[in-house]
Amino acid sequence: MNRIGVVGCGLMGAGIAEVSARAGMEVVVVESSAPAAEAGQARLTKSLKRAEDKGKIGSAAAVLERIRLEISLDALADREVVVEAIVEDEQAKTDLFTQLDKIVESPDAILASNTSSIPIMKLGVATTRPENVIGIHFFNPVPVLKLVELVPSLITSPDVTERSRRFVQDVLGKEAIDCPDRAGFVVNALLIPFVLSAIRMLESGFADAEDIDRGLVLGAAHPQGPLALADLIGLDTTKAVADSLYEEFKEPLYAAPPLLLRMVDAGLLGRKAGRGFYNY
Structure with missing residues (x-):
């Protein structure tokens, strides 16, 4: 080709x-x-x-x-x-x-x-x-x-x-x-619940964004934290993938948290919008 x-x-x-x-x-x-x-x-x-x-x-x-x-x-x-x-x-x-x-x-x-x-x-x-x-x-x-x-x-x-x-x-x-032809394939079926869990942790007040991300970078050797990663992916894309996963599997771990929904509604989509969980 x-x-x-x-x-x-x-x-x-x-x-x-x-x-x-x-x-x-x-x-x-x-x-x-x-x-x-x-x-x-x-x-x-x-x-x-x-x-x-x-x-x-x-x-x-x-x-x-x-x-x-x-x-x-x-x-x-x-x-x-x-x-x-x-x-x-x-x-x-x-x-x-x-x-x-x-x-x-x-x-x-x-x-x-x-x-x-x-x-x-x-x-x-x-x-x-x-x-x-x-x-x-x-x-x-x-x-x-x-x-x-x-x-x-x-x-x-x-x-x-x-x-x-x-x-x-x-x-x-x-x-x-x-990959099997199932919503999320391999990587996102693993990654998106992880990112959504970090958003729920932030939303609940359990920890702030910087500490959540620093914890995964310094404690688990991730190249970047889950909230910074969500900003890179785009919060609208993160929501869209979560919605597809939830529609297919009906598992609560795939449901988009209210904070993510409100940020998407507000146009706070991450890096491409200049603001998400962080300012750019």
Whole structure:
């Protein structure tokens, strides 16, 4: 595979586009509007320039030449693999997959989702080729973190799973783990209850944010505390994953605490908003 399409150029979409272009692929990124595409271009330029300054790549300009920003899904017609990286909303994603099914021409093309929680089967049945639909879940920041979760549905073809594995490992140089098609997959099914527990601890007044995070960093050798991590993930994304997990399993540990709900309502979404559990 040489031609990849990415839908969405936020933090995750831009990261997927960047690592694909750095691997030599021809990348088309589709955003919803011209201003969003301009913001995505600026995000890519900033990240690649930083990588160039650190000596991780030879030329940011050369990598950028392999990335094309568009505002029409029709630009994805000739892609061999398309990775969806839009808002973590089931209806928005299923609508997008219905459109991609009509636009992407090759019957062998892989239609992948970067969802962190939504069952892949629900996205697959929105198309006429559910055997070609798979979850390829990257982690933020994509250029840095090596892990990718591969999530085939019950009817994803073994060939699509294997080609996706080669794309992730041989082309992008990432490490893939196999995950069942259940909300949260492997990492978030473990991580989100941990983060929610930290939020409940803060909400109850048991400890403040700094001490909760310092405790896990200094006492458990975590690279960052759970509340700082929630700010990095985005509190809206944290809530969305929690909601998907709770809907699927109905376990209290997956229920979003009231503090998280109110912060999302207030727009206190973490790093991307400038304020979450910490100010940025």
